[in-house]
Structure formats: structure tokens, C-alpha cells
Amino acid sequence: MSERKTGVYLCSGCGIGEAVNMAALEAVAKSEFKLEPKCHALLCGDEGVGLIRADVEGGVNQVVVGACSSRVMADRFAFNTAMTIRADLREKVIWSHPAGDEDTQMLAEDHIRMALSHAPKVKQAEPWVEGNYSQRICVLGAGVTGLSAAKEAAALGHDVLLVERSSELGGHARLGSKRLPHKPPYDAPAENDLADLIKAVEGNSKITVKTNTTVTKTAGMPGKFAVTLSCGAVEDVGAIIIATGYRPYDPSKLGHLGYGASPDVVTNTQFEEMLKAGKPSRKSNGAAVKSVAFIQCAGSRDPNHLNYCSSVCCATSLKQALEVIHADPTANCYVVYSEMRTPGVAEELYRTAQKAGVIFIKGAVKAVDGDLTVHVADELIGENVPLKGLDMVVLATGMVPNSTNPDAAAQEYGQEQLNADIDPEAPIKVAGYCGEAPATVEKRVQAQPPGGSLLNLQYRQGPHLPVLHDGFADSHYICFPYETRRTGIYTCGPVRRPMDWAEAVEDSQGAVMKAIQAVRSASAGAALHPRVGDLSFPKVNLNQCTKCRRCTVECPFGAIDEDEKEYPQFNATRCRRCGTCMGACPVRTISFDNYSVEMLTTQIKAVKIPDEFSGKPRILIIACENDAIPALDMAAIKRHGWSAHVRILSVRCLGSVSLLCISDALSVGYDGVMLMGCKPGDDYQCHFVKGSAMAAERLSKIGETLKSMMLEPERVAQVEVSIADGERIAGVINTFVDQITAIGFNPFKGF
């Protein structure tokens, strides 16, 4: 960056000028920072922005704006050739504190100090761009999902490598009879049009198909993955789509539903093959099937088997029953169910089945005898009913995601691939801080389904894609369902969650969308979700690194490996820029151009700490910018004020908070420190998955540090705050301030 030229612009609009003394704010910039601020009564207006723009054109390359919250007017204060730093004087000062008050004034002045003090340390981020990038997309699995993904990616101009472990394309659909309805009026089984899809893929010159092939090793990062195939070839790809589908739940575990008791007890997938082959006949004696019972939830929704609902079995049974009746209108079909789940427009198929004479029995199956008598505890009549004279029993077995390769043996983790980060529910063991030797990280048993890893990722954190419980890929599955915890690798189809054909096709399109973004962003050195477009990336000074490995273990996205000398090796395009590595580093040697421990501590230290005779405590709140900061803004919009004794430091994620920030704050005389972040654990709300959990884990170690400083442990706390806590957050702050006031002033004050 050329020589730094900082311009300071203060807005007195929205009542700021009436509530605080602007001249005193200007004086802070002038006397303490030797900067000449420009003041305007409507800085976000055309004239105000024009004033800044003129300076930017005149060479100002850093703009410090003291006005409203950075959550608003971001577009107005964005300049091409200058970076912008915001100091909030509106939401977190005058909207949340009384006008004309001495404490409000001190707060406003401190906000200016925080912004200006760290401004000289913030650099314009320069992206990491090095060597060649591949725009090619690798699709794993060539069932309906994978074939569709390949076709879609190729249609948008990307070369595709389609890898299929079996000898043929098509997956389960190849063996299937008809499809579930997917077009209006949604009321009848639809033709299996897999052949068209296969033809489109085979005829596409942009798609390279590799059958009888698996991936044996995947190294690298988005834009630069090196995928080693079982044939020995090493292929360069930019992003990876996992479309490995599902396997039917192992029916041998369904003895209680009669599987194994008779050859005429089959699974829904086996029955599908029989329907495809023509009119089904009994396996035992070849007789025509005149009477079939379909038993729902065979393995699904059962704590002894699969906890979840496999979503498609109800509709599939209806479809199969209709196919039976279509082939032989005199056939009897029974569906034994606990809840008939035909959501959305699938209700029409249910209606068709009812009209076609399918008999529905609500109840639980108690036993299936060798002669195919099904004993049902019928809920409607309240007694056990034997269903006799059946020719066939079809178990609607559930779907197990192929999050692993069932053909391959599970890999043992090497010492260098400690599986620290697979289980999102368990906090990672973190060693004590402040430079002592790290404790050994225990290898934990993880909840992967049997089988080898699909990609065999050569990542420090292990070869697998992290999964949530039930074996589906971990993601923010409500708002951002495609975001896995391995950047540039996306899942779609039934490996992501149970779904039918039409939905899997749509899902593949979504995953391709993400893969295209991944290859584009990688080659530009830009971050992906949620810090989309961020050009900064973690930089490490290896001279200071103690090889403690906390950064490599704690990264929620497995972005950091270790080199042969055990130094951390950052893979820039895997990084999501949360700063968890920075918060983990005990020697603060990891930083971003625009974000560092030093920038944070500079802001912390910039605040003027009044002496103990003033009666004014100072409490530091370190708040997550994604949820806690917006919640504070919401409180401010509603004018729910909080104590003017707190100073709020906004961070990318609590994961980026180093304990050194906290000990620094206490050593300069803050009386208390509170961390505000998102919900950790199973139903985590942290956008970076583990940030708040990591912060809590680190904080649990701070007691020793506080003790050695002769400080009360109650001076430091972490609270869980959600973005919707605008009504509650002021009270949370004030309660903490009261607690700290009761403890008394920090004895370090003034030293």
C-alpha cells in the first residue's frame, strides 16, 4: 500500500450533534491523533459523501467515519480506493445513552479513540493468489444426483470429472421401476427417465466419466484440489460435489419385522427391482403376488435403528402399491404405518392410493411370522390384528447416507491426523494458555457410519467431511444448507438428507451453484460464505511460532495443516476468515491484513480508563459482529439504554478472541470483561460453527491467569446472546455492570 493518508469524518446528524459535544470529539482526533477531522451535519447525504469522495480522489486512502452503526449506510461509505473504518456514535452512543451526559460524552470520545488508534495498523487486504487454479468440478457418485450435477456444471461451461465406484451410471434409479410423481397433477407414478439423463451426460464432451473408480486421496484446497483416483491418475479440480447418495438400511437388522423369516419378506429396494423386471411373483414359489403388505418405518424413526424419518418411504410404498394394482387390479395392498407422510403435493398420490383401494392400517407391527402373517397393534381399533394370507411383505427400509464408502475399509487416523474436529458437539480440548507446552490432544471416537472416507482428505483434521448426528454432513442446515465444514466441498442428494429423485435433481443444481462460486472465489483469493469477498487471509510469522498446533486443531474448517517440521501450513482458499486460529495462537503470531490481536488490543487500550476515585468503572464487552452487535443495534433502535461504563469491541467471531485480549484489558484497568456470542453445542448458531464454543473452552482456563493476577474470576464472563435479544441485552449488560461494581474496582487501575 502506498503511504497511508487517513481522513476523519464526523457526522453530527440524527441528533448526534445535540447529544454530544462535537468540538470535544474533534479535539480528540486533533490533539491525540494529529488528524484534522471534517464535520458534517448529514455525512451520508450526497454533500457529505461528496466531501469524503473529494478527499479520496485527492489521495486519502483510509476513511474513518464517526457516524452511525457500520450495519447501516455501508454502501454510502464505501470507496473504491480507500478502506473505511466506522466509529458508531449513533446506535451505541446517543440512541442508547442519555443526551448531554458526561458519561455519554466519554463514551463517544472513546469510540473515536478506538477507531483512530487501530486505524494505522489496518492494511488494505491483499488477496492470496498463487499459481494455477482449476475451474473443473469433480462430482463423486453418478446416480441421479451426480449425473444431474455433472450435466448442470457442464451446461455452465465447467469441465466435469464424474467419478462412480460401480461399473454403471444411474445408481439406485437404474434398478428402479417408476418415479414418484414430479409434475402436475402429481397423482400417479411417473416414467423412469434415467436413460435421458445418462444420455445427456455421456454425450457431453465437457464431462469425463470414470466408472469403477473411487477417490483414494484428496489434497489441496479450493481451486487447487489434487484428487487421486483408484486408477492412479491424479486430477486437478477446483471444487468437489459429493453426490454419493444412500444405501438402504441393512435389512438383516430388521428380524423383528420378519426379514429373513421368509424369502417373501423383501425391502422396498428389492421390490422396486421386482417391479422393474415385470409383474412381481413370490420368491418362494413363483406364484403371482395377489396380496402385499407394505410396512412403513422399517428401521426409520426407531431409536434402535435410524432416529430420523427417511422422508420418501411412505410415498414410495404408495407408488409400489399402485404399480401392483395397476398390473393386477384384483390385488390387495395394505400399508401399515404410524404416520402417513406425504407432504406437499405428494398428498395427491396418497389420494390416488386411497381411491385405488389400498388399505391403510395405522399401527405398529409386533411380529411377522414365517407364513407372512403380520401382527399389527392396530391403533384405530385398539387391539392386535393378524394380517393373514399375504403373498409378500415389503419393508419400507430407510436411507442411510453414504457419507463414507461402504466398499472401503475405514482409515485409522495417524498421529498427524488427530480427529479433533469431527464431532461438533464436543468441545475441543485446549491446552492452558500463555505459552506453556500444549497438552496432548486426545483421539476421540467419532460417529461415522462404517466404511472408508469418500475423499480421504489429506487434512490435519482427518480424512472425513465432518458430519452431524445421524451421519449427514454438518452444515447450517436451515439457512445455509450447502455450507459444509470443508470449504469447496459440497454435498447434495440423499447424502445430505433423505430426499426423492426430483428433489435430488434440484439439490444438485444448488450444489453446482456453490461449486461454481467456490472455483471463482478461489482464483480471486476471495472468501466464501459467510465473509463473502473478504480478501484477507491468515498470515503467520513462523519465527515466533511455538508449534503448539492449537491453530491447526481449532480451525472449524480444517484449513490449516502441518508441514514436515510441524509448523502450521495455511491453505488460504480453505479459510473462511473467522480468525479462530488468531484467537487460538498463544503467541499472537497469526494475523490478517485487516484483523489482528494487535488491532483488537490497541482498541482496548485506546479507551481512557478513569481512576478509582472517579466512581466510573470500565467494562469491556467483546461482542460477535454477526449476532450480538446487531442485537445491540436493535436495542438502540428501541432506545433500550445500557450502562455508559461499558465499551464494546466488535469481533468477527468469539473464536477470534485471544485470552491475551482479556488479560491485556484487565492489566490496563478494566474492571470486568464480558464476551457476548452465539449459542454453542449441538444446535449451534455460530456462523463459524465452533467460535463461541472455543471461546468458552478458552475462558474456562482463565481462572488460573486471574488468580495469578490476584483478580476475582467473576470479573470475566461469557454470555450467550442471540440476534433477537434486543429486548434483553441491555439488562444483561447492566446486571454484569452491577456485579462488577459490587466486586469493586480493579486494583490494576492506574498502573
Next chain:
Amino acid sequence: MTDKTSRSRTILVVGGGISGITAAVEAAEAGHDVVLIEKTPTLGGRVARMNRYFPKLCHPTCGLEINYQRIKKSSRIKVFTMSSVAAVKGGPGGYTVTVKTQPRYVKPSCTACGDCAAAATSEVANHHNYGMDKVKSAHLPHTMAFPMRYVIDGSVVGTPEGAAIQAACKIGAVDLDEKESSFELEVGAVVWATGWRPYPASNLTMYRYDDLPDVITNVEMERLASPDGPTGGKIVRPSDHAAPKTVALIQCAGSRDLNHLPYCSRVCCLASLKHAAYVREQMADAQVDIYYIDLRAHDKLESFVQRLKRDPQVGFVKSKPARIEPSGAGGGAVVCGENTLTREVYAKNYDLVVLATGMQPSVIEGDMPAMDKDLDAYGFIFPEGEAISAGVASGPLDVSMSVQSATAAALKAIRVASV
């Protein structure tokens, strides 16, 4: 980021709910220009009016905030609020779309300082809270509104109050002379993310929504439970503002019914389970009964059903109630019907009854240009047709599935718009 895939025509996304927002940011982040239009004053759509999402019981604004940040950071997305589509000409690859914009009476220069609201004296129905309370005639749609700009109700135009509001704005951002206007857009693809409306509970005459105050709908329940709702998040029955001790949640209020919505709306079961959780969280002694035909919780959402089933104060009654009657005294309502499992005929009094009304496609309201060939019998824009639909415009979906549908829609739009 400039390279070959950015050579495409602009993509128009109609509807600024979670699906439209998702389609817009996903397309923009792949290097395409997007115009996002929304007919109300703020983005966020239906999800912005929900308290929490099932099954995590997390807040919709959390994901919306990230999406808004993505819009703010993107130079490729233009947002027009108060705007809807008046006419569409052309076809895939080249559409001419006429967009109609209703007056907001507040210019884009608004800083959201609130001076106009302070000057306003009259009150209007609060759209954010489904009209359950009132707001000043000059108001911020809600605290998470994006864009963060006030809106002024047309009723004050030409009144002394309007003049006072206009005078209160120090920066001249109030313009009561604004008129409905329209403009034309040349776009390569259109994504219909027009969403849904709650099926009108008034149509279910046997459930007496119109005349029994303590019979409310599921979307109203969301607002009652929201910290920024009409009661500050306190669940109360409307008749006397008392905390309900007994609550009935009636499933399939309109859905799976040939006289109303023939399809299953997919989300209502889980929404009601969530409402049971809201009630139980607030009131330790409350009893909640869920009246259902089938409890439909697909995939991992099943764990949410199991969680509620473990609560002894949440009852499950397999029955579609026949009717709701007035309670003898002291508010509430009587739910009447026959239990399908026990064959018992019941008439049970509840303090509060919540109708799980289904989702009906917004295009039903008739303010969209027709796309007859791509509409199914219910008004959903069939996902495999020529028109590109996202989210509930394509069928009854939950939020996660809507995001999935919208991400796919972004891809389809890019394919159509690419030259």
C-alpha cells in the same frame, strides 16, 4: 472477479423473502447482476415475521442478517422495495419487465433517525404483526428492516399530520407527493420467489376465527411469541390478555382438504410443535394439545417430534376437530370432534386455540402476471416448467428446502441469462 461467466444479462428476482434473497445473493456471488424487487417496504418476507425456526429454535433474523450483509457488500444487487411486476414480455434470455412502484413517501436519503415517527400522531395497522397492534403512521417496518428506512402510510397525505411529518424531517427525506410509478427492465431471466400467504382462516367457518377472539392462526402465534411482537413476546389470549393455561393447536386448518387446500402444507405440523415449545417455555403449568391427522416431520425434523412427545404436558390427539364453539364464560373456546383412535366424542374447553392454517401461493392474490402454462392447479409455479420459481412459489416448502430451491433457481437463471 471478472471472467467469462459474468457475461450474462441481468437476472430479475421477484420477491424479497428468504427465497428471493437467497436466489439474488447466490447469483450475484457467482458474478451476475441481479435486480431484486419486493412489494412491501422491507426484505425478509414471511420469515422476518417468525419468532424462531424449527427444529433449532433459532431466530430467522440471524440468517437474514448474514444475507443482508451479503447484499450490502455486493455491488451487483440492486434492491427495489414497494415494487411488483406489472407486465412481462419476451421469453427466456430476453424479457422486458414492467415494474410498478408504490409510494413509500420517504426518499432513499432517509437515515432512520425517527424524527418523522415522533411527529406522527395517528396510528395504522401494524403489517409486521399481522395487524394485531398499531404503529405510528410514519414508522420503521420493524427493527431489523432492510433497507433501514421509514415508511409513511398514505392516509396522512394531504393532512396537517402529513405536513407536520414532512416538516419534522430535517434532511428533507419525506416526500408526500410521491406517486405510483413504473419502470421497465431488460433482463435475461426472471426468478419468481413470490412466496405464500396464510390460507384465510375466515374460510374455515366451522372454526369461528372471525367471531371468537381466542381463536388465532399460527402466523399470529409467531408474532405473539416474538420479543418484538404486539405483546413483547408474551403469549396471551386476545380476549383478556391472560396467559393461557390450556392451548389447542389444530392441524390441517385448510390443508389436506378438498374444500380448501387439497395439498399438505408441509410446515404446519412442525410449526405447531414449535408453538407447543413456545407455550411450554413460557408457562410451566400449561397444557398443550395438538389435534392432527398425521404428524409430518420429514428427515431429522423427526427428532423435534420426539422431543415434544417426551413432554407430559403436550398431548397428541389424532382427530380433525369438527368445529369450534364459544366457551360458556370467561373467554377461550371449545374444540369439538371425535378422536379417531378412541372414537371418543370430545368437547374440550381451551383458553387459546391456534389454527395451523396452510400456505397458499401468493400468485393467488392475482397481482402477478399470469404464467398459465407453468402454474399447477393450486397456483404453484411448477418447478420443472419454463418459468423459474424459488421457494414456496414452487410448492409448499420449509425454510431449508426453500433455500435449496432458491439456490437451484439461481443456477437455472444464470443458465437462461447467459449469452
